[in-house]
Amino acid sequence: MCEEVISSDGVKCPYCGHIRVADLEGVVSLLGSDGNAVEYQCSVCDKTFEVNELVSRKWKSRPIVQEERKITEAGVPEVLIAFEWEEFSREESLSVKAFLRKLPLDEVVEAAHKMTYRVADSSRRDQFKYFCGICWSKIKGPDE
Numbered sequence: 001m002c003e004e005v006i007s008s009d010g011v012k013c014p015y016c017g018h019i020r021v022a023d024l025e026g027v028v029s030l031l032g033s034d035g036n037a038v039e040y041q042c043s044v045c046d047k048t049f050e051v052n053e054l055v056s057r058k059w060k061s062r063p064i065v066q067e068e069r070k071i072t073e074a075g076v077p078e079v080l081i082a083f084e085w086e087e088f089s090r091e092e093s094l095s096v097k098a099f100l101r102k103l104p105l106d107e108v109v110e111a112a113h114k115m116t117y118r119v120a121d122s123s124r125r126d127q128f129k130y131f132c133g134i135c136w137s138k139i140k141g142p143d144e
Helices: 002-008 021-029 053-083 090-102 105-118 124-140
Strands: 039-041 048-050
Touching (some): 053 090, 090 105
Antiparallel strands (some): 039 048
C-alpha cells in the first residue's frame, strides 16, 4: 500500500527513481505541524529532494482511513441481519461494503429492510438489485 500511495502521486527519487517502503516512514517524521513536507533523503542514492505535499496529507490521513475500514467491516453483519439471509456472496459483500463507505450504516440497514418487505417473494438476485437501487438513489440524492 505504501508504494501505491507514493507511485500514485508520482513521487520517486528524481535521481535514482526508487523509494523503498522502509524509507517512507522518514517522510512522516519530516512533516511539520502545518502538514507541509520538507526535504527527504533517498537511502539508495543519498541525494535529497522535496517531498510532494499531497503524499504528506495521504500519510497523515492513514489512521482515518483505517478507522473507516473498521466501521465498514463491522456494519456488514448488521446489514446481513436486516436482509434475513444466511450469508452474502463475495460480490454481494463487496457491494454492501461499498455502500457502507458512501452511506451511514442506518441508511444501508433501512434499505435492506425496505427490500425485505417490498420484494420478499422475488429471487435473491432481484432482491439484491432492488437493495442496490435504493442505496444508489440515496447516494445520488433526490435531484438525479
